[in-house]
Amino acid sequence: MICDNISINAAGHLCFAxxxxxxxxxxxxxxxYLLDENKIREKCRIxxxxxxxxxxxxxxxxxxxxALCIKDIYRIMREEGMGIDVVSSGEIFTAVRGGFPMERAYxxxxxxxxxxxxxxxxxxVGYFVCDNEEELLAIEREATARNIKQKxxxxxxxxxxxxxxxxxxxxxxxSKFGAAIETEQAMTLVMLAIGQPHVSLEGIHCHVGSQIxxxxxxxxxxRIMVDFAANVRDRLNFTFREINIGGGMGVPYLEEHPxxxxxANIEEIGKAMRACxxxxxxxxPRVRMEPGRSIVADAxxxxxxxxxxxxxxxxxxxxxxxxxMPDNPRYALYQSPYTVVMxxxxxxxxxxxxxxxxxxxxxxxxxxxxxxxxxxxxGNIIAVLxxxxxxxxxxxxxxxxxRPAMVRLCDGEDTLIxxxxxxxxxxxxxx
Ligand SMILES: *Cc1c(COP(=O)(O)O)cnc(C)c1O
Numbered sequence: 001m002i003c004d005n006i007s008i009n010a011a012g013h014l015c016f017a018x019x020x021x022x023x024x025x026x027x028x029x030x031x032x033y034l035l036d037e038n039k040i041r042e043k044c045r046i047x048x049x050x051x052x053x054x055x056x057x058x059x060x061x062x063x064x065x066x067a068l069c070i071k072d073i074y075r076i077m078r079e080e081g082m083g084i085d086v087v088s089s090g091e092i093f094t095a096v097r098g099g100f101p102m103e104r105a106y107x108x109x110x111x112x113x114x115x116x117x118x119x120x121x122x123x124x125v126g127y128f129v130c131d132n133e134e135e136l137l138a139i140e141r142e143a144t145a146r147n148i149k150q151k152x153x154x155x156x157x158x159x160x161x162x163x164x165x166x167x168x169x170x171x172x173x174x175s176k177f178g179a180a181i182e183t184e185q186a187m188t189l190v191m192l193a194i195g196q197p198h199v200s201l202e203g204i205h206c207h208v209g210s211q212i213x214x215x216x217x218x219x220x221x222x223r224i225m226v227d228f229a230a231n232v233r234d235r236l237n238f239t240f241r242e243i244n245i246g247g248g249m250g251v252p253y254l255e256e257h258p259x260x261x262x263x264a265n266i267e268e269i270g271k272a273m274r275a276c277x278x279x280x281x282x283x284x285p286r287v288r289m290e291p292g293r294s295i296v297a298d299a300x301x302x303x304x305x306x307x308x309x310x311x312x313x314x315x316x317x318x319x320x321x322x323x324x325m326p327d328n329p330r331y332a333l334y335q336s337p338y339t340v341v342m343x344x345x346x347x348x349x350x351x352x353x354x355x356x357x358x359x360x361x362x363x364x365x366x367x368x369x370x371x372x373x374x375x376x377x378x379g380n381i382i383a384v385l386x387x388x389x390x391x392x393x394x395x396x397x398x399x400x401x402x403r404p405a406m407v408r409l410c411d412g413e414d415t416l417i418x419x420x421x422x423x424x425x426x427x428x429x430x431x
Contacts, residue, residue, distance in 0.1 A: 002252050002339055002385060003298040005036050014343035014383050016301050017409035021343045024407060024414060025381050030305045031323030033392055033406040035068075035417070037076060039299035040388075043262075044080040047291055050263035054270025055287035062106055064247045064292030065091050067389040068300070072408065072417045074098025085129075085247075085290050089119045096123050106153070106205075106244070106288070110176050111135075117142045121150065128152045129205045129244070131178055136193055143198035153205040153244055154179065154193060156186040158224040162209040162217040162248070178206065181228050187235070194238055201238070203285060204229065207246025210293060213258050215265045219272035221245050226273060230280035244288035245269070251297040253337045253386050262294060293389040300388020302328060302404070303343065304367075306380040307359070317354045319376045324358010325365040326398045328384065328391045332364045340371045343383040348374035356382065360399045392418075400426050 001007070007015045013022045017036040025032060047061035062083035065073070074095045077084055083104040086092050095105060103126040109116075110131045117138055120128065130136050130152045143150040155178035179185040186204075193201045204225060208217045222245055229240045252259055266289070277284050304321035311317045330336035340356055342348065350372035358365040367384060376382075395403045402421030407414050 002255055002257075003039075005039050005298070006301075006385065008346040012345060012347040014341060014346050016383075018412050019409050019414055021301070021303055021383055022381055025303045025305070025343070027414070028405055028407055028416065029420065030303050030381065031321070031327050031404040032303045033327075033387065033404050033418070034301045034303065035072075035296075035388060035406055035408045036299040036301075037408055037410040040073075040076055040296055041080060043291075043295045043299070044077070044082055046262050047266070047289065047295070048081065050266035051270075051287065051289060054266045055273065056284060059287045060104070062104075062244075062288055062290045063295050064290045065095065066393060067292030068296045068391075068393050069094050070392070070406070070418060071098035073296070074100040083288065085292075086120075086125070089116050092120055092123055092125060102126060106290075108155075110178075112138075114138055114142070121146060121148070126151060127202065129155050130189075130193065130199075131155050133189055133192060136189065136196065136199070140196040140198050147198075149198055149200050151200045151202050152193065153203050153242060154186065154189055154201065155205045155207075156181050156225070156228065158206045158208065158221050158228075160208045160217050160220055160224070162212045162214070181224065186228065187232070190232055190238070191236060194236060201240075203240035203242030203244065205244035205246065205288075207290065208248055210248045211250045212248045213250040213260060215268050217248075218245060218265065218269045222269050222273040223276045226276040226280060226282060229285070230282045233282065239283065241285055242288065243273075243285040244290065247290035247292050247294075249291060249294045251293050251386065251389070253297075254339055257337075260294075296388035297386050298388065300386065300391060302384045302387045302391065304382045304384070306376045306378055306382055308378065309354075309376045317352055318357050319354040319373065319382075320357045320359060321367065321382055322359060323401070323404065324360050324367065325362065326358075326360065326396050326401045327404050328367060328387060329394050329396070330390060331366050331368060332362075333394075338368050338387070339385040340368050340373070341383050341385070342373050342376065343381040345374045345380065350374055352376065356384075359401070397421070397426060402426060 051059040085106045102124045106127045157178040157180040173180040179189045355369045356367040405420035406418035408417045
């Protein structure tokens with residue numbers, strides 16, 4: 001199996017975090033999201049340990065909340081001593097309600113409204129990652145009105161094109177995010193920031209993309225960031241104390257995907273950064289990384305019930321489930337691969353190649369194509385693995401489907417942490 005929190009029991013049922021998924025499907029209904037708390041903690045500890053060893057004791061991983069933003073996650077992140085990144089007032093609200101200490105929060109986004117800036121300051125968000133000139137001036141205005149000094153980083157575009165889907169590649173010069181180093185816009189923004197009395201410029205941030213399997217985009221980013229920092233020091237006599245190289249490390253969704261040794265990767269990035277700092281005589285900065293997907297993806301799983309099998313002779317078999325693009329839009333958006341299994345018949349022969357379809361009125365509402373399953377029957381339970389990241393976070397009520405429930409698994413115990421939406425929830429904002 002693609003992750004060590006998955007097994008098969010004597011009944012031939014799929015188990016997740018040691019719990020029989022069929023019992024969970026019977027108890028809570030489907031579609032159902034599952035979340036393995038210990039897997040999340042294990043990943044946090046890998047990042048914490050590896051970053052402190054690679055970059056020094058003041059290094060800190062920030063969990064990118066957009067991957068899965070619910071109150072309970074922020075309890076885990078607080079207990080694990082993580083920082084977080086937030087991208088909206090709604091995420092700030094959720095983290096605050098989850099009890100997260102907001103001085104360890106970094107506020108991202110390419111269009112923070114005046115209301116967002118004010119809300120973030122009301123809630124004591126530690127750092128703003130400033131995207132552009134207008135935003136910088138808006139932060140300065142709000143900080144002046146409050147007579148505070150707001151810590152910021154400048155988001156730069158390092159000009160790296162990682163080998164990933166173009167919708168999740170973010171670090172190239174032609175990007176809606178940040179100020180490009182190549183075009184001197186980053187330098188101009190830094191100069192402007194240095195001159196603002198109510199912001200404290202702590203350093204720079206970049207994020208090259210997501211679902212990246214190679215180490216090189218990160219070592220490249222580390223070097224480019226240090227080169228830029230040294231250039232700023234030489235030209236402006238200003239030394240950054242912090243460098244944030246973003247998130248984006250990949251996760252295996254399929255058996256054939258490579259397994260990333262996150263600790264070894266981080267060690268390598270650390271070496272590249274140290275070497276570059278030494279070459280420039282630049283002091284080793286505080287380092288931040290922002291993993292989202294690699295913290296929560298394999299801590300998640302989705303269960304569905306099979307409705308119908310439609311075999312079209314000469315074409316294919318459609319097996320339809322009771323969820324789809326409203327709970328997981330990623331195949332429709334990016335043709336994302338997933339491992340799909342028949343959770344109640346794990347020992348049966350997978351002799352039927354199927355397209356797993358959702359129940360929405362869209363031909364593109366597919367969960368996955370070309371999946372080998374035992375011949376599906378109404379009532380069978382299908383599990384889609386590795387759905388912890390960007391699934392519930394992207395869920396909608398399309399076709400008026402209530403969002404599924406989520407159950408947390410920890411040490412053999414199951415706890416409902418998110419109730420299934422009701423029909424009343426669907427109309428609750430209608431006047
Ligand atoms: C999306 C994002 C992340 C997290 O990316 P993952 O691929 O989930 O690790 C981190 N930082 C920023 C700025 C992002 O936009």
